[in-house]
Amino acid sequence: MMVVMAKVQAQPAPYEWTSPSSNASQSMPCGGGDVGMNVWVEQGDVLFYLSRSGCFDENNSLLKLGRFRIHLSRPFNTTAFRQRLVLQEGYCEVTDGSQTVLIWADVEKPVVHVEMTDKQGNCQAEVSYESWRTHDRLLGKRGRFQTSYKFAAPKTLVTRRDSILKAADKLIFFHHNSDVTIFDATVKQQKMETVKQQMYNPLAKLTFGGQLTGDGFVFDSHSTGQYASTDYERWAYRSTRKASRQAVMIAMATCQGTMAQWMQQLAQTTKTVNQKRDKKVARQWWRQFWQRSFVEGNVPAVRNYTLFRYMLGCNSRGEWPTKFNGGLFTFDPEYVEKAPEYRITPDYRNWGGGVHTAQNQRLVYWPMLKNGDYDVLKPQLDFYLRIYRNAELRSKVYWNHGGACLTEQVENYGLPCLPEYGTKRPDDFDPGMERNAWLEYEWDTCLEFCMMALEAHRYSGMDISDYVPMIRSCLRFFDEHYQYLARKRSAKTLDGNGKLVLYPGSGCETIKGAYNSTSTIAALRTVTTALIDYLGGDSLLADFYQRLPEITVRDGKIAPAVHYERVQNVETPQLYPVFPWRIYGVGRPDIDVAKRTYQEDSLALKFRTHIGWKQDVIWAACLGMRDEAKGLLEKKLADGPHRFPAFWGPGYDWTPDHNWGGSGMIGMQEMLLQEVGDKLYIFPAWPEEWDVHFRLHAAHGTIVEAEMKGGKVVSVKVTPVERQKDVVNVLQ
Incomplete structure (x- = not known):
């Protein structure tokens, strides 16, 4: 095997669109820390939904924080239009070459920045906050599935309204849970009341929300409207002067306690903002993120692997994990399912939030x-x-x-x-x-x-x-x-x-x-x-x-x-000893037993597919079944049904389906690198006709970086270097 120093990865190229979108389903993810945004341009305005990890209401729905709209005084030149997700540094940019809207999230504290620039020096902007939770909203039969009550919800169940405080130079919005939540109903139902006072309860008095501010922005108007099938109220703030640059920020806070405590936390977050320093820190974090590991190649599955990893990286600092059923990037449900019952608010995701x-x-x-x-x-x-x-x-x-x-x-x-x-x-x-x-x-x-x-x-x-x-x-x-x-x-x-x-x-x-x-x-x-x-x-x-x-x-x-x-x-638990438990596989005893199970077991064959959380691509890869793994991966990580290719689903769950992406990501990793005892098997199930360059981690601080071209391994680098002897090139 040829062993040379592998090249360092060129940071991932931006993902780009050259035309505006039609609606929120054609949005692009953007985020960082524990914040996610769906960003799109529609009818000349830049819009984004704002989500944050851990925003659970009384019913244990995972609520969005609202929708924001940026309207510039002159429209984008559509012939030069670009919307770019700059993966290398974690931000989203909308530009026509003359004027630009740049959106990014701080990675160390919950703050979103929106920067608007104009080369002609006459940028004037209106930034609006749009909320559909301005009144208690009755949840219908389908809408109840965003809560933990799901099909057992009382018919009177509502999503309670938010509080919105307007001032001349800022807007504060928040949702405050009462003392009584679905936690109490669950404890009573399950006969746990004797120990209730000992129990952890994350929902009571939970408050989450944020504040919109901008230097030189003042309140302009309040209005109502409808987006998709959901009515909303809108608070617009406009810049008081024309300039080459305008900026607003959205600071957020989440805590359990009194409103005074929440306000104090929000104020403390705002106080620590230093936009120039924070941008530098955020961009450096993303550059280091991409250097930890990567997969580069000229097939769509590799590109979509990278896009999905970006989405996961947006919740690196969250108190709560990324939800499998949409993560931080859900959008209006009627763009996922066409049935009339899905004409409900953007807060919806199937199978609950908490x-x-x-x-x-x-x-x-x-x-x-x-x-x-x-x-x-x-x-x-x-x-x-x-x-x-x-x-x-x-x-x-x-x-x-x-x-x-x-x-x-x-x-x-x-x-x-x-x-x-x-x-x-x-x-x-x-x-x-x-x-x-x-x-x-x-x-x-x-x-x-x-x-x-x-x-x-x-x-x-x-x-x-x-x-x-x-x-x-x-x-x-x-x-x-x-x-x-x-x-x-x-x-x-x-x-x-x-x-x-x-x-x-x-x-x-x-x-x-x-x-x-x-x-x-x-x-x-x-x-x-x-x-x-x-x-x-x-x-x-x-x-x-x-x-x-x-x-x-x-x-x-x-x-x-x-x-x-x-x-x-329709699961196949008889193959769990292959993955996740790694009792059978490449380089392990009795692999033929596992292969026969994969190839001949009647239920394994009946249930085989690439959709959603299905794991067949992982098992095929772990068993070194190269052609089988390739075919399943091509389907699993093919472009999803929406404009952003890593918005898969709904599958068995919801869109964007994160366990669809996760199972595909695991499958690709297993095709590239498997570890058995002290041995590092490279390319155990990777198709020889796909050129690829990867860097992945293994046990004991080991990093394996390898490149294959034309079916040949052209470079391998293992850190620490003493583990180079443990590499097994399966293609030799």
Whole structure:
């Protein structure tokens, strides 16, 4: 293998449009820190929706902060029009060569800047704030799915109005939750009131919003209007003089407490703004972001991988993780689905705002490891850190044993989603159980996030000491709960071989009533081993590991369980030992067993597709199936249905579908680099006809950079250099 110093990546080229857009569905993402914007130009005006991580209302909807409109005194020259997402430095620019609107977000504090310049020196602008939450808005049957009530919502459910305070030189807008929220309804429904005062509650008295200000801008007018199917009110501020440059900023704040505390936080954020310095810091952060890792190539999938990674980078500093069902970049739902019921506000996203579907969330966050984006991973790990003690209270209240019972659809306060818990429950039904055909007994998805924490330490040395009690608790639940269930039906708590009986269990949402689910066993065995390795040994965990049953292999293929009662969904948990648990794969024992499962298992074949959260491209890549992986990746990371090519979906969820992009990103990474023990396999499933240059991360601070041209590996660089000997070129 030829080994030379690989070139340093040229920073990603701007993504550009040469004509204005028709509506918000043709918007372009822009953001940073924990702020996202959808930016587009329509009928001469520059518009953007503003979103921020963690803006949950009383119903646990993830609300937008509003829409902004920039109107310049003279229109853009459409023949010279450009709208550019400058990926290298993280900003969006609209220009015709003479006048320019530049939009960017601070990466260290929640502030958005809008700069307007005119080479003729006569720039005059009107900047407006548009809000559709100026009155309590009744939620219809479809609109309730943006909340955690979903299909079980009371018919009188409303999204409560915001408060908007107009002054001559600024506009303040905010949403303030009352003391009583869906948290209280969920606690009561799930019979947790005896421990309510001990529970973490992120919704009560939560306030979020911001302030629009601009040097030389004064209030001009108030009006009403309609965008798409939603009415709104508009507050316009205009510049008092013509100049070569005008600027406004939007500072934001979010806190739980009194209004005075929120105002104080907003004032403190505003006080720390230094636009020149902050711009320099933001641009430097994005340049460093792109140097951490990259994939360059001349195929659409690579371009879209890069665009999607930018979207993920916009929530690098958030207290809350990026939601799988649209992230920070949703837009008016009638542009996603055409049915009349979707003619509702831009706040809508399917499957809720504060509730997390873990099977979907995990695909957004697994790619962070090979990208080296450990800061971007942290909000997701912290999500579980905040809620797991509430899940421990569930185990104590319902069954009087230890461990965190974290469900598949889990609220941002650690309880099952109210409607999925079941609103029609027999009196004698176990109060700790969800009465839900899809979600019952599905408790193992939290283990993937435990593994992400352990892998983040293995990759980067990241301090994960705060997460270790959570990981222990998640493992402890399975040990104690399945012995508890066995004790209720037998004098013995283990089977005849001294192993736990994981029954009833679940393989994802699909293999229901499972006896020793393969996906659960693979998770428990892998996480337990990794935690023992991290701790340098642990006798209690070693004993637990000895109680874990083996994965079932039948007729030369991985079985989803020893047996099961029914198939409920369209997942393939029998391939989870390939990914995420990496028991089978390139360079690992018995890869033929996994390949036969992929190629011959009737359910694996029946459920195969590239859509949404489907993982087939990942499994094909992990098994070194080059042609199969290529075909699936071409479909998975092809341009989405909207103008911005990484706005996929809705798939099974919503648009832009982030677990669609995440699963595609993982698939591409696995095609380029896999790590087995001390070996670094490069190009294990990459098509030889695709030229590519990549830099990705591996364990122990390792960075692999390699380039392939014309089917030949032309350069490889490994840092630290002593790991160069570990490279295995699969193409040789």
